[in-house]
Amino acid sequence: MGRIVKVLSLVLVSLVLVFGTGIEADAKKKKKKVVLTAEETAMFDKWEVKPKKRAKAVKDMRKKPKFVGAIKCNGSCHDPYYQAWQNSPHGGTYKLLKPGERKEAKLRVKLDPEKDYTTTPLCLRCHTTGYRQKGGFKPAGSKSKKGKDTATKIDPTEPNKEQVGCEMCHSVAGGSQFRAVMKSSKGNFTKAETEHYGQRWDYANVCTRCHTHKNTPFKPEVHDKYKFNYEERKLKVHKIADYWSEDNADQKLEKKDERAKQVGQTEKTPLLIEDFKINDKGKLKFKKGTKPYNSKKKTYNYKK
Numbered sequence: 612m613g614r615i616v617k618v619l620s621l622v623l624v625s626l627v628l629v630f631g632t633g634i635e636a637d638a639k640k641k642k643k644k645v646v647l648t649a650e651e652t653a654m655f656d657k658w659e660v661k662p663k664k665r666a667k668a669v670k671d672m673r674k675k676p677k678f679v680g681a682i683k684c685n686g687s688c689h690d691p692y693y694q695a696w697q698n699s700p701h702g703g704t705y706k707l708l709k710p711g712e713r714k715e716a717k718l719r720v721k722l723d724p725e726k727d728y729t730t731t732p733l734c735l736r737c738h739t740t741g742y743r744q745k746g747g748f749k750p751a752g753s754k755s756k757k758g759k760d761t762a763t764k765i766d767p768t769e770p771n772k773e774q775v776g777c778e779m780c781h782s783v784a785g786g787s788q789f790r791a792v793m794k795s796s797k798g799n800f801t802k803a804e805t806e807h808y809g810q811r812w813d814y815a816n817v818c819t820r821c822h823t824h825k826n827t828p829f830k831p832e833v834h835d836k837y838k839f840n841y842e843e844r845k846l847k848v849h850k851i852a853d854y855w856s857e858d859n860a861d862q863k864l865e866k867k868d869e870r871a872k873q874v875g876q877t878e879k880t881p882l883l884i885e886d887f888k889i890n891d892k893g894k895l896k897f898k899k900g901t902k903p904y905n906s907k908k909k910t911y912n913y914k915k
């Protein structure tokens with residue numbers, strides 16, 4: 612009898628050791644309960660967000676920014692923008708890296724027109740979304756430390772991170788945080804509010820992440836067509852006029868005109884443009900101090 616009790620209690624003790632008591636798990640759950648700061652509460656009050664919805668939104672806003680892809684902007688918020696972008700030059704930048712595409716242009720800058728550049732780090736930086744950054748595009752052959760395939764899946768009918776997506780122009784380090792702001796406020800946000808969470812409004816500046824950047828092979832010196840006039844070019848970025856329909860009429864941006872009168876901090880003091888190079892190991896490295904967002908200090912870096 613005594614032996615059985617001993618054995619049983621031994622089993623019980625080891626079970627507890629292995630699986631915990633459950634009491635602990637409950638305590639952990641309680642600990643995880645999200646407590647909003649006064650600022651966060653004021654923000655949600657202003658947008659009239661239901662209490663139930665606040666915890667989830669604030670979790671996204673507090674996490675480090677990451678790239679989410681153009682598809683996340685489509686579907687119920689910016690469908691006409693997505694469709695227009697899909698048919699715009701930036702919605703097809705990945706294809707240009709394939710053999711046989713734009714032979715003449717490649718030959719002119721001494722690139723090999725028969726080479727496959729779809730895994731070449733230098734090219735990926737300017738032809739895809741968020742390459743070498745959190746949540747960003749990963750080329751074929753990418754593997755996790757454990758050897759799992761982590762390459763970005765590509766669906767030719769739905770362009771996403773493999774192209775120059777929305778986030779390459781509209782975000783500092785990915786749109787995950789300000790997407791939560793836009794959704795929570797149902798579009799009723801100020802420039803300052805989304806800027807705080809990583810949106811950028813320095814449009815003319817942001818183009819120079821790629822156009823006329825010192826690392827692009829397609830410089831104005833090579834051909835006149837690479838000269839960059841922002842006012843002319845911006846008209847071709849997403850020509851939404853043709854994409855409004857009955858189905859998406861509710862996505863018209865009601866606050867757009869009001870926002871146009873505001874001047875964002877990024878418009879007053881544009882953000883830094885990244886400098887980068889390919890290191891000895893063939894990896895793309897950003898030059899220290901040139902990133903527009905400092906993820907350690909959680910601060911934005913403006914041009915001096």
Ligand code: HEC
Binds near residue numbers: 708713827837
């Ligand atoms: C610093 C950014 C940057 C890098 C790096 C870069 N590109 Fe581009 N690429 C651009 C921009 C910007 C354009 C559009 C230029 C324009 O039309 O004014 C472009 C255009 C192109 C075009 C079309 C040119 C034409 O006239 O039709 C091809 C092809 C191309 N890139 C291939 C590549 C390949 C291959 C690599 C890597 C070896 C590469 N690019 C690296 C920014 C870049």
Ligand code: HEC
Binds near residue numbers: 693848
């Ligand atoms: C190549 C850069 C670029 C890309 C890519 C891009 N945009 Fe834009 N977007 C702009 C510029 C520039 C403007 C401002 C145009 C103007 O001033 O008339 C703008 C304006 C907008 C606006 C209006 C903002 C406001 O409140 O005034 C929305 C919404 C928008 N873009 C959504 C998107 C979405 C969604 C995508 C992806 C499907 C996208 N954009 C891709 C550059 C870009």
Ligand code: HEC
Binds near residue numbers: 701780821
């Ligand atoms: C992440 C890199 C990147 C950024 C940022 C970027 N572009 Fe581009 N852009 C490209 C590439 C690559 C192409 C080449 C597409 C092609 O030739 O098919 C291109 C092509 C274009 C074209 C088409 C040129 C033509 O006539 O065929 C326009 C217009 C344009 N960009 C405008 C802009 C504007 C305006 C901005 C800033 C608001 C901007 N781009 C920001 C990479 C970029």
